[in-house]
Amino acid sequence: MQCFNHQQQAAIxxxxxxxxxxxxxxxxxxxxxxxxRDRHEAQVEAMNMIIEKNARIYAAAPKNILIGPVFFLLLGLLFAGFGYFSAGGITDLPFLMGLAFIIFAVVSFVRSRALFRDAP
Ligand SMILES: [Zn+2]
Ligand SMILES: [Zn+2]
Structure with missing residues (x-):
């Protein structure tokens, strides 16, 4: 391959x-x-930064994917507990909402874990 700017020079x-x-x-x-040089330095610098950032996000993901499901699980337990003991029992809205939160927590955990199954 030749240099784009200097046809007589070999590209490195x-x-x-x-x-x-x-x-x-x-x-x-x-x-x-x-x-x-002096044309795409900023673009390549930005590309390198994005790639490096993605690598760091990906490395931290197995821990970070737990935050959402754990939050929804606690919220679900809170609602379900409140609905069960204080509100109208298992047919009332708070308990059903809690149940929905717990199901969402489990589903989102399983789905994100499948996404990162190959991560070290
Ligand atoms: Zn050149
Ligand atoms: Zn270029």
Whole structure:
């Protein structure tokens, strides 16, 4: 492959943003990929940041996916307990709402866990 800007020069790599061939003079090495010097440096910098951020979010996800289900489970137990002991029993709205929250907590936990089953 030849450099996009200098047809007589061999490319040493491609820009991560526009995929054009770049020679040593046109390429700017940003650590995790090359960018067109003075043209796509900011874009490639942003792409690297997004990729790194996603990797961190993904690594933390197995712990973070518990927050929602646990919250809804506690809310469900609270409503169900209140409905059962104070309001009109298991046919009254608070108990049924609590039951719905508990079901939602279980379903969302199972679904998010399936999503991250392959995560280390
Ligand atoms: Zn470029
Ligand atoms: Zn060049």
């Amino acid at each position: 790599g491609v820009c991560k943003c526009c995929s054009r061939g770049l020679c040593a003079e046109c390429a700017k090495d940003l650590g995790h990929g090359l960018a067109c």
